Amino acid sequence: MTCPLQTEQSDILLDYSAGRLDALKTAALVEHMDNCTACATFRLEQSAVWHALDLWEPAPVSLDFNRRLWQKIDAANAMAPWFQSLRDSLRFANWKPVMPLTAAILVIAAGFLLDHPAARRAAAGVSVNEADQVEQALDDLQLLHQLDAVASPAAGTSKQM
Amino acid sequence: MAATLLMPALAGQNANKGQPAQKVPQPQRKGQPQAAPNNHPGEQILLKLSQMTPEERERALSQLPPARRAQLEEGIRNFQKLPPAVQARRLNSLQILNSLPPRKQNEVRRSMNQLNLLPEERRRAINQELRRMYVMPDDERPGYMSTEEFRERFSPEEQRIIGDLAEVLPGRNQ
Numbered sequence: 001m002t003c004p005l006q007t008e009q010s011d012i013l014l015d016y017s018a019g020r021l022d023a024l025k026t027a028a029l030v031e032h033m034d035n036c037t038a039c040a041t042f043r044l045e046q047s048a049v050w051h052a053l054d055l056w057e058p059a060p061v062s063l064d065f066n067r068r069l070w071q072k073i074d075a076a077n078a079m080a081p082w083f084q085s086l087r088d089s090l091r092f093a094n095w096k097p098v099m100p101l102t103a104a105i106l107v108i109a110a111g112f113l114l115d116h117p118a119a120r121r122a123a124a125g126v127s128v129n130e131a132d133q134v135e136q137a138l139d140d141l142q143l144l145h146q147l148d149a150v151a152s153p154a155a156g157t158s159k160q161m
Numbered sequence: 162m163a164a165t166l167l168m169p170a171l172a173g174q175n176a177n178k179g180q181p182a183q184k185v186p187q188p189q190r191k192g193q194p195q196a197a198p199n200n201h202p203g204e205q206i207l208l209k210l211s212q213m214t215p216e217e218r219e220r221a222l223s224q225l226p227p228a229r230r231a232q233l234e235e236g237i238r239n240f241q242k243l244p245p246a247v248q249a250r251r252l253n254s255l256q257i258l259n260s261l262p263p264r265k266q267n268e269v270r271r272s273m274n275q276l277n278l279l280p281e282e283r284r285r286a287i288n289q290e291l292r293r294m295y296v297m298p299d300d301e302r303p304g305y306m307s308t309e310e311f312r313e314r315f316s317p318e319e320q321r322i323i324g325d326l327a328e329v330l331p332g333r334n335q
Contacts, residue, residue, distance in 0.1 A: 141240060
């Protein structure tokens with residue numbers, strides 16, 4: 001199976017993490033992930049996100065919540081100037097309930113961007129991981145000199161890397 | 162075809178020292194579908210680095226420790242010293258190697274190392290055999306390797322080495 005992260009088909013990994021993948025594709029992907037560090041890491045991160053979402057529970061809402069809320073809104077609209085309403089709406093406490101969800105979305109987005117080849121291409125320098133890959137390619141090229149003599153007998157005497 | 166496309170680009174690298182070389186197209190084996198562009202990261206980055214000017218490459222490698230940087234730069238320089246046709250052939254073989262499943266890639270690497278350790282006479286015999294298989298259509302190779310004549314001439318280990326190396330033989334049009 002071709003690595004879905006390298007072929008920009010990370011949807012299949014997201015489907016797998018969400019349990020939406022059929023048995024056949026799941027088996028193929030699991031086998032691939034056993035050999036692919038990048039996909040295995042992606043699975044771990046996704047698993048952590050899903051686990052966090054499973055644990056998160058919204059605070060219970062009281063029965064008269066809506067009624068009291070509208071009363072407060074009406075009272076505030078009647079009394080407070082516009083800048084005070086704005087300040088209230090931007091208060092940290094108001095955003096607390098959505099923070100776990102926001103954090104989860106940020107983790108998913110960061111994971112996707114970090115694993116996305118386009119993001120890697122945009123990086124200016126060569127990272128240690130990329131240097132390992134280049135080194136592997138150079139080692140392979142070095143080993144492949146043995147095939148020079150096969151493809152071109154004349155090249156068998158060429159200078160080796 | 163790949164050689165035709167690659168050679169002017171690779172020749173440009175050697176001719177214009179200090180200048181960015183032309184884009185090197187991806188090596189491709191005749192009859193095989195083109196691999197996804199980011200399927201072989203090491204190969205892609207190596208090509209990109211080899212197309213840079215020495216100054217650009219120094220900047221690109223600046224995040225690495227000095228010893229590591231020097232090692233990579235030397236490897237790239239050595240590769241650039243090879244004749245363009247040899248560069249193209251090796252890149253073609255590297256692309257084929259990288260297209261194999263990871264386990265198979267490791268088997269091929271092991272076989273290449275083992276070939277190096279064989280006595281000169283056996284190495285020559287294997288190279289001769291690979292040359293014979295090189296001109297053979299891909300689908301005839303397995304049948305040929307199962308003939309009694311073939312099996313009598315090579316030990317099981319040598320047969321395995323030949324089988325592995327036949328997987329990464331460069332395209333015959335190189």
